Amino acid sequence: MTTPQRHSWKDIRDRIHARILDRTYRPGDKLPHDEDMAQTLGCSRSTVQRAMQDLSESGLVERRRKGGTHVRPEPVARVTIEIPIIRKEVEDLGQRHGYQLLSRAALPPPAEIATRMELSAHVPCLHVRALHLAQDRPYLYEDRWINLQTAAEIDSVDLCTISANEWLVLNMPYTRCELRFFALAADADLAKALHTSPNTALFAIERTTWIDTQPITTVRTIGAPGYQLSAST
Amino acid sequence: MTTPQRHSWKDIRDRIHARILDRTYRPGDKLPHDEDMAQTLGCSRSTVQRAMQDLSESGLVERRRKGGTHVRPEPVARVTIEIPIIRKEVEDLGQRHGYQLLSRAALPPPAEIATRMELSAHVPCLHVRALHLAQDRPYLYEDRWINLQTAAEIDSVDLCTISANEWLVLNMPYTRCELRFFALAADADLAKALHTSPNTALFAIERTTWIDTQPITTVRTIGAPGYQLSAST
DNA sequence: AGAGATAATATGTAGCTACATAATAATTTG
DNA sequence: CAAATTATTATGTAGCTACATATTATCTCT
The missing domain is CATH 1.10.10.10 (Winged helix-like DNA-binding domain superfamily/Winged helix DNA-binding domain)
Structure with a gap:
């Protein structure tokens, strides 16, 4: 040898x-x-x-x-989660993706949103609510605020044909992202949108992105009943 | 130069x-x-x-x-989540950790558990239910099954003094971990344990670990109302 | 035109040397 | 003895050469 x-x-x-x-x-x-x-x-x-x-x-x-x-003295379970474009998520499930723009309005952000985004309350924002479908059934509901100072171009985007989620992911790279996962009870509007009954337990993801110190968007994404997030190592 | x-x-x-x-x-x-x-x-x-x-x-x-x-053609949001030992999690919040063993029994696993663990139904398992407290208030409820063929030593561990969560993390390294996050509605037992009302929306984490092909444990961890998981990049 | 084989190539790596640096240990000072 | 300073050291890295390998492009054959 x-x-x-x-x-x-x-x-x-x-x-x-x-x-x-x-x-x-x-x-x-x-x-x-x-x-x-x-x-x-x-x-x-x-x-x-x-x-x-x-x-x-x-x-x-x-x-x-x-x-x-x-x-490591105190071991942690460490897992990496990837959250894809919603359309892709549905398609990767082998299902047909559908999308409905529920509302769109330029508004000043409520205090809670301004806080979440680390934004002052008089910055113009676009408020977008949308529903994503899988095989014509509600899959994810999105309630989103977009900073029009950082992402001005979105104001001229037709959000009936491309979701804010997809447009932002493709066009607004970010440097910082904060996420939280939690459970909430459906109120009447949500229950109606997701075809479930009021007070149903629903899984929610809140995500806020910034480019450097400039907030881009914050979104609360709520899954239809049964929605879950999986990961493995 | x-x-x-x-x-x-x-x-x-x-x-x-x-x-x-x-x-x-x-x-x-x-x-x-x-x-x-x-x-x-x-x-x-x-x-x-x-x-x-x-x-x-x-x-x-x-x-x-x-x-x-x-x-990357279709960008994803990618985030790494660390789930520490529960005691440490509470302590890192600056709160006093408490722990109650609610039940402990050697039992054959129900079909759903056996499936989740990729285990045959007659393998002896330890079924442990426990409650973790933060400042004497319910924080997390754990419903856990442990494979006594893989982790035989736990049978002689006093689970009144150390939680199964902590003992396993420190003593049973694993090679594979499957996780899922979802929302559920509290049944009567859970509501009682977590000091909330039935049907409250609760955040749940299910985690199953294996060493090579041998299942170690599966646990459903349910947060008290308001519990959330955060991560950032 | 399509399938299979071969060649080329851009990333991935092993090992080396020299250097950088964060942090621990040792020494010095008051 | 405690605090400050200095020395040491184990990890982290830059750059190099030579090689490995997955994958894309090209060529050949039917």
Whole structure:
């Protein structure tokens, strides 16, 4: 055997991960230094570093210069959720997407909205309410406010043919996003729009985006009964 | 100027990102090759590659060998959520954590649970129900099933002093996790446990973990009224 | 024209050297 | 002894070379 064996960073990562899984290294334990591991595992330090970068990004280990690398003392479940364009979400379910613009008006934002967007109350906003359908049944209801100072072009967009959701995603890149997930009880309007009875428990997502310090939009998206969000690692 | 200027991958990433934000490169557009960018930006290809790795991992761009790098054609909102140990979650809110074991029994799992866990119905499981408090008020209710073949040691753990949630996180590393978020209406038991009225809309998280192909646990965690999950980028 | 095989290519990587830097440990000072 | 300063160190990185590999383009054959 004259050719030196190359080790991929994924192999190295998986070998370290296996030591965590079999509890050789437990939460809070210190792992050997990169240099020592490289020697033990027969690869270069930069390969160990690359492997550790991935383990660190997945939240399994914590790394500090000079302090070394530790298995995370208090493990968290970490999961990445992707929220696609709504039309795409429906289509990926193999269903026909439908869309209804329910209302559109240029209005000053109510105090709660202004607060959420970190916006002063006299900035002109576009208020859009819409319903997304899957196989002609209500799927998601959207109540959205758009800052007309940041996204002025949307004022001339025909929101009967493209949803504000889709137009914004395609045209307004953002640097900051705040999300929250919660449950709410349907009021009369919502119950009517989503074809359910008042007080039904509904799943809601609130999302606010900014480009640098400028608010773009805030939206409350409410799922029809049974809507859920899934993720896996 | 005789010393060559070094560019950090973060600078390079931010400069590329800025071109996406100012819409020089729009969704679906092809970015210049790494080698060309390295020349234009005055750094090495490996530095561009490192920058692109980050942009790709954040979901902004898609990279294919030979095909090149494109701004993601249909952008998604991508967010990473961390779910800590419940005790820690309460403490991080600056509140006093309390815990009540409501019930504990070794039982065969009902069909729905067995399905969720990808488990056969005669595998012995531990069924644990518990309530977590914040400042002596109900915070989260947990209904959990634990596979006694995978996590046999939990059978001898005193679950009055440490929650199953915490014990499992610290002692049962997992390789696979499935999560879903949804809303539900409180039944009589739940309403009583969470000090609310029947049919209140509640936020629920269901989480199932496996180590390799072996199911470890499945849990339905239900928040008290007003509970929400937040995340930001 | 379509299918299959081959060639080319742009990203992905291993390993190396040299350097940078955050943070920990050791030493010095009052 | 505590606080401040300095030294050390383990991770983080830039840039390079050589190589690997998934995928796209091109060519050949029927």
